[in-house]
Amino acid sequence: xxxxxxxxLLGPCLEYLSPVGEPYEKKxxxxxCTLGEGGHSNAFLSKFPTLNVIGxxxxxxxxxxxxERLAPYGDRMHFYNGWFNDFHANYPAEYPKPDxxxxxxxxxxxxxxxxxxxxxxxxxxxxxMRLDPNSEKDSAGxxxxxxxxxxxxxxxxxxxxxxxxxxxxxxxxxxxxxxxIESSKALADVIYDCVPANYRHGPIHPATxxxxxxxxxxxxxxxxxxxxxxxxxxxxxxxxKLGVITFHSLEDRIVKNYFRNLGKQCVCPPEVSVCRCGxxxxxxxxxxxxxxxxxxxxxxxSPSRSAKLxxxxxxxxxxxxxxxxVEGF
Numbered sequence: 001x002x003x004x005x006x007x008x009l010l011g012p013c014l015e016y017l018s019p020v021g022e023p024y025e026k027k028x029x030x031x032x033c034t035l036g037e038g039g040h041s042n043a044f045l046s047k048f049p050t051l052n053v054i055g056x057x058x059x060x061x062x063x064x065x066x067x068e069r070l071a072p073y074g075d076r077m078h079f080y081n082g083w084f085n086d087f088h089a090n091y092p093a094e095y096p097k098p099d100x101x102x103x104x105x106x107x108x109x110x111x112x113x114x115x116x117x118x119x120x121x122x123x124x125x126x127x128x129m130r131l132d133p134n135s136e137k138d139s140a141g142x143x144x145x146x147x148x149x150x151x152x153x154x155x156x157x158x159x160x161x162x163x164x165x166x167x168x169x170x171x172x173x174x175x176x177x178x179x180x181i182e183s184s185k186a187l188a189d190v191i192y193d194c195v196p197a198n199y200r201h202g203p204i205h206p207a208t209x210x211x212x213x214x215x216x217x218x219x220x221x222x223x224x225x226x227x228x229x230x231x232x233x234x235x236x237x238x239x240x241k242l243g244v245i246t247f248h249s250l251e252d253r254i255v256k257n258y259f260r261n262l263g264k265q266c267v268c269p270p271e272v273s274v275c276r277c278g279x280x281x282x283x284x285x286x287x288x289x290x291x292x293x294x295x296x297x298x299x300x301x302s303p304s305r306s307a308k309l310x311x312x313x314x315x316x317x318x319x320x321x322x323x324x325x326v327e328g329f
Contacts, residue, residue, distance in 0.1 A: 005109040007039030008304040009245055012291045016311040017100045017243050019048055027052060030100035033084040033232065036108040038066035044100075045073045054078045054095060056087050058132040062110050083132075085224040088231035097240075101232050104245040105225070107131075107215065109303065119215060121188030121207045127181065129211075129218045140214040144187060145180045149173045158329060159222070159250070160213030164195055168210055171195075184211075212248070223328040225254050230323055233262070233283070236314045241286070243311040252290065252308055254326055259285055259312050261322040268321055277321040283312035 007013075019028035027050050032041045035055035044051055053076065057063040060081050070077045078095070080087055084103070091097070112120040117128040118140060127141035138146075147155065153169035156162045171194025172181065181187050188207040195206045216222060233242050246252040261267045262283035268275050290308035297304045 005037045005039060006301045006303075007036075007043065008104070008106065008297070008301060008307040009291065009293060009309045010040065010043055012309050013040060013102060013243060013245075014043060014047055016286055016291070016309070017044075017102060017241050019051055019099055028099040029054070029096050030102070031087075031098045031232070031235075032056065032102055033087075033228070034102075034104045034106075035066050035079075036062055036104070037110055038069045040102060040104060041066070041070060041077065045070070045076060051100075052076050052078065054080060054098070056080045056082065056084045058083050059111075059115075061115070061133060062108060065110070083224065085228040085231075088228055088235055091231075091235045097235055097237050099237050099240045101236060101240070101242045102245075103229065103232070103243070105221070105251050106245065106247045106303065106307065118184035119211070121184050121205065121211060124183050124185035127184055127187060129215045131219050137220075138218065140218050141180070141182060143214060143217060144172060145176055155217050156210050156213045158213070159216040160209035160211075161249070162209035162213065164199065164206075165210075167194060187211075216250075222250055222254065225251065226258065226323055226326045226328040229255065229258055230318060233312075233314060234317045238314055238316060240314050241311055242283075242314065243309060245307055245309050246290075247303075247306050247308075250329065252310075254328060255310050256290075258322065258326045259283070259310055261324070261326065262312055262318060267319075267324060269324060272321075277319045278316065280316070282316055282318045282322065283314055286311040286313055 030044060030051055030053045032053055032055045035041060035057040041053045041055050045053055055066060063081055116125050118125040119129055129140035149169050153166045156168055157165035168191050171190055175190045191207040191210055192200055199206050236242060244255045246255055263281050263285045265281055266275050266279050267277050287310050290310050293304040293307055
């Protein structure tokens with residue numbers, strides 16, 4: 001089986017999330033919250049022979065590829081088909097509490113190259129972008145063709161940080177008067193044609209941020225993150241480690257703010273007269289600054305260029321107060 005996606009920051013992940021020492025003398029459990037084709041899980045299972053991994057993915061198609069790849073590890077590898085926020089909100093009773101948890105919030109190269117769902121404007125594919133192909137939620141095509149101009153502009157600006165969001169939204173609305181925009185290439189062409197000439201030849205394609213915004217909106221990516229990492233942290237055994245890889249500033253802001261709260265002595269709001277959050281840090285922050293890729297990794301694996309890894313070690317459970325100020329947009 002050809003593997004399309006190469007996992008990012010693999011060396012730092014193996015180092016910071018290494019199951020070594022107390023309480024990892026015997027069997028340890030890890031949750032890979034974004035399994036994809038199984039790159040990170042494969043590396044952890046290979047390096048740590050007493051480790052068991054639970055791999056989560058909402059996409060049954062890509063999970064089938066991971067099942068084939070990870071079959072040699074037998075009953076050390078377990079699979080959950082669904083969203084990671086649902087998994088951590090209702091941690092399955094049949095599994096021990098984990099010692100390690102990893103979120104890689106990037107989209108697998110498989111989705112861009114092989115899914116056929118319009119994630120990339122390089123191909124002429126149906127404008128879908130749903131990570132779960134069986135979902136009944138609106139597709140990217142539904143949003144592009146049905147949202148009002150102002151709603152579309154706000155979405156592109158908020159999730160894509162696109163400075164020409166209003167101009168692009170206006171161009172999309174004008175174009176769809178002639179018929180629905182059905183494919184990724186058609187949408188990319190509309191965006192290309194409606195932006196200024198100098199914007200067409202910048203460092204990235206002018207449709208890049210709009211495609212990011214649509215993908216985030218379709219899959220509610222940012223809204224999933226705060227409750228997911230909060231519940232995941234509380235699911236950890238004390239002494240366990242939680243790592244999150246982000247790829248753009250919106251994701252990283254959420255993770256940074258939550259981890260910062262975990263490291264504070266008290267996060268109760270001023271109107272709370274008596275501390276209710278425990279009055280001590282919930283976690284030791286193991287990465288004071290996010291860990292990024294080396295120059296060599298950037299050369300060999302271009303998607304890693306914007307990747308950042310943050311890791312904390314659990315001291316005790318967090319409360320709902322630790323989510324204050326952590327916005328999921």
